[in-house]
Amino acid sequence: MRVLFVGDVVGRPGRKMLALHLPRLIDAERPDFVVINGENAAHGRGITRKIAADFFALGADVITLGNHAWDNKEAFDLLAEEPRVLRPLNYPPGTAGRGVAVVEKGAWRLGVVSVLGRSFMQPLDDPFRALDAALEELAVSGVRHVVVDVHAEATAEKEAIGWYVDGRASAVIGTHTHVQTADARLLPGGTAYLTDVGMTGPMDGVLGMRRDEVLARFLTGLPQRFDVLTEGPRELSYAVVDLRSDGRAAAIRRGRIVETPQAEGTYVPPEAQEASASPAKGSSGSPASGASAPEAGAGR
Numbered sequence: 119m120r121v122l123f124v125g126d127v128v129g130r131p132g133r134k135m136l137a138l139h140l141p142r143l144i145d146a147e148r149p150d151f152v153v154i155n156g157e158n159a160a161h162g163r164g165i166t167r168k169i170a171a172d173f174f175a176l177g178a179d180v181i182t183l184g185n186h187a188w189d190n191k192e193a194f195d196l197l198a199e200e201p202r203v204l205r206p207l208n209y210p211p212g213t214a215g216r217g218v219a220v221v222e223k224g225a226w227r228l229g230v231v232s233v234l235g236r237s238f239m240q241p242l243d244d245p246f247r248a249l250d251a252a253l254e255e256l257a258v259s260g261v262r263h264v265v266v267d268v269h270a271e272a273t274a275e276k277e278a279i280g281w282y283v284d285g286r287a288s289a290v291i292g293t294h295t296h297v298q299t300a301d302a303r304l305l306p307g308g309t310a311y312l313t314d315v316g317m318t319g320p321m322d323g324v325l326g327m328r329r330d331e332v333l334a335r336f337l338t339g340l341p342q343r344f345d346v347l348t349e350g351p352r353e354l355s356y357a358v359v360d361l362r363s364d365g366r367a368a369a370i371r372r373g374r375i376v377e378t379p380q381a382e383g384t385y386v387p388p389e390a391q392e393a394s395a396s397p398a399k400g401s402s403g404s405p406a407s408g409a410s411a412p413e414a415g416a417g418r
Contacts, residue, residue, distance in 0.1 A: 119150045119151070119226050119228070119263055119360070119361040119363075120147065120148065120149045120150050120151075120358065120359070120360050120361070121149055121150065121151050121152075121153065121228065121263075121265055121288075121289065121358070121359045121361065122143065122144065122147055122149035122151070122152045122153070122356060122357075122358055123152075123153045123154075123155075123265065123267075123289075123291050123315055123356060123357045123358075123359065124136065124140065124152070124153070124154045124155065124315075124318055124354065124355070124356045125155060125293060125296070125298070125314075125315035125316040125317050125318055125354075125355040125356060125357075126155045126156075126157050126158050126184075126293050126294065126296055126315075126316075126317040126318065126319075127154060127155065127156055127157075127158065127159045127173075127317075127318045127319065128158045128159070128162055128296070128317055128318065128319025128320065128325075128326035128346055129158065129159070129160075129161055129162045129319060129320075129326065129346030129348075130161075130346065130348065131319050131320045131326075131346065131347070131348060131352050132158070132159065132317070132318040132319030132320075132326070132352070133159060133169065133172070134352075135318050135319065135352045135353070135354045135375075135377065136154070136173070136176060136318055136354065137172070137176060138377075139354050139375050140152075140176050140177060140354070141176065141177070143354070143356065143375070144177050147358055149358070150223055150226055150228075151179045151180070151221060151223065151226070151228045152177050152178050152179050152180075153178070153179065153180045153181075153182065153230055153265060153267070154173050154178045154180075154181050154182070155181075155182045155183070155184070155267060155269075155293045155315075156169065156170065156173060156181045156182070156183060156203075157182070157183050157184040157185075157186050157187070157269065157293065157294070158186060158317075158319070158326065158346075159173075160189075160190050161345075161346060162186075162326065162327065162344065162345070162346045163186050163189035163190060164183070164186045164187060164188065164189035164190035164193050165181070165183065165187075165190060165192075165193060165196070165203070166190055166192045166193075166196075167192050167195075167196050170196060170200065170203055174202070178202075179202065179221045179223075179228070180202050180203075180204065180219050180221060180228075180230040181202060181203045181204070182204045182230065182232040182267040182269070182293070183197075183203070183204060183205050183206070183232065183269075184206060184232070184234060184269030184293060184294055185206075185234060185239060185240060185269065185294070187205040187206065187215075188205075193205075194214055197214050197215030197216075198214045198215060201216060201219055202219055202221065203215070204216060204217055204218070204219055204230065204231075204232040204267075205217060205232065206232050206233050206234035206242065206245075206269060207231055207232055207233050207245070207248045207249070207252055208233050208234055208242045208243040208244065208245045208248040209234075209242055209243070210242070210243060217231060217232050217233065217248070217252070218230070218231050218232075218252050218255075218256070220256070220259075220261055226263070227260075227261050227262075227263065228261075228263050228264070228265065229256045229261040229263065229264040229265070230264070230265050230266075230267070231249065231252050231253070231256075231264060231265070231266045231267070231287075232266075232267045232269065233245040233248060233249060233266065233267070233268055233269070233279070234269050234270065235268060235269065235270025235271060235272060235275045235276065235279075235294075236270075236275070237270065237271055237272035237274070237275045238271040238272060239270065239271050245268070245279065246278075246279065246282055249266065249279070249282070249283055249287075253283060253286045253287060257286070262288075262363075262364060262365035263288045263361050263365050264286075264287045264288050264289075264365070265287070265288060265289045265290075265291065265359070266279070266283060266287045266289065266290045266291070267291055267292075267293055268280075268290055268291070268292050268293070269292075269293045269294045270292065270294055271294060271295065273299075273313050276290075276292040276313050276314070277311075277313065280305060280309065280311040281305065283309060284305040284306065284307035284308070284309040284311075285305075285306075285307025285308055285309060285366075286307075286309075287309050288308075288309065288310065288359070288361050288365050288366065288367055289309060289310040289311070289359045289361070289367055289370065290309060290310070290311050290312075291312050291315050291357055291359075292312060292313045292314040292315065293314065293315060294314070295314045295325075296314070296316065296317035296319075296325040296326060297314060297316060297317075297325075298314060298315060298316025298355045298372055298374060299312065299313040299314045299316075300372075301313050302357065302370045302371060302372050302408040302409055303370070303408075303409045304367055304369075304370065304409050307366075308362075308365075308366030308367055309366075309367060310359045310361075310367035310369070310370035310409075311370070312357050312370060312372060315355055315356065315357045315372065316353070316355025316356075316372075316374065317353070317355055318352075318353065318354045318355055318356075319346070319352060319353070320346065320347040320348070320349070320350055320351075320352055321350060321351045321352060321353050321376070322347060322349075322350035322351060323346075323347035323350075326346055326347060327344040327345065327346060327347060328344065328345050328346070328347050329347070331343065331344050331345060332344060351376060351377055351378055352376075352377050353374050353375065353376045353377070354374065354375040355372070355373075355374050356372070356373050356374075356375075357370060357371065357372045357373070357408075358370070358371050358372075358373065358408075369408060369409065370408045370409055371408025371409075372408055
């Protein structure tokens with residue numbers, strides 16, 4: 119089984135980048151399932167019904183959210199009615215929506231779990247204990263392949279969760295900080311891990327937001343509205359995870375597609391992008407790097 123995980127989509131630039139490049143990325147990578155973090159898809163704050171429908175039409179199987187899940191009023195009904203859109207699992211009992219989805223294609227079943235970190239974040243319920251319950255329930259129901267989206271601020275908390283579920287989840291992919299990390303690896307128990315997959319959106323802002331507004335906040339300490347940057351180059355950040363039939367990961371690699379504002383819809387040559395490993399198969403010229411077990415690709 120192959121899973122394509124696309125990082126936090128930020129505003130209209132991120133949505134446009136996704137519409138332009140996700141179809142060709144799917145054609146190149148041939149994933150069995152596509153997971154998209156749509157946390158910042160609506161003007162940088164949450165998601166709407168239309169945006170969720172657009173993402174599903176582009177090929178998403180599951181959409182995960184995070185700390186901005188409730189920023190758009192449409193989210194309350196959307197989360198209550200659409201089982202493929204997930205808010206973090208560790209919101210208190212009785213909260214609208216769900217934090218776990220199971221999707222099926224042919225003989226494959228994939229469980230997706232979303233949790234929110236607590237370090238420098240909202241003081242929600244314990245994500246570790248929430249994962250214990252969710253992973254046990256999925257295992258009992260016979261779901262072997264499980265991807266966990268950890269939407270968290272602190273690298274240490276993401277790593278701790280990765281180690282905590284090693285051997286119980288197929289992959290742990292971090293989101294929220296919008297900068298792709300270079301630590302894709304396979305943990306000893308068979309869990310693929312990446313601290314942060316990065317974002318899909320404008321590159322020349324601060325985490326996708328306008329530089330002047332973010333700088334004003336830092337320089338004055340005063341409240342400041344943050345708007346999505348609408349100009350300049352854009353990126354699409356993703357990870358590809360190959361899973362064996364027993365649920366363990368065989369390989370994980372990260373990738374980025376970078377556009378120039380002068381040539382919308384085209385790729386920047388690899389040598390002009392970030393230093394990385396050699397271009398991976400199926401990445402349409404964008405650099406990717408990661409880790410694989412000796413029998414990488416098994417269980418496809």
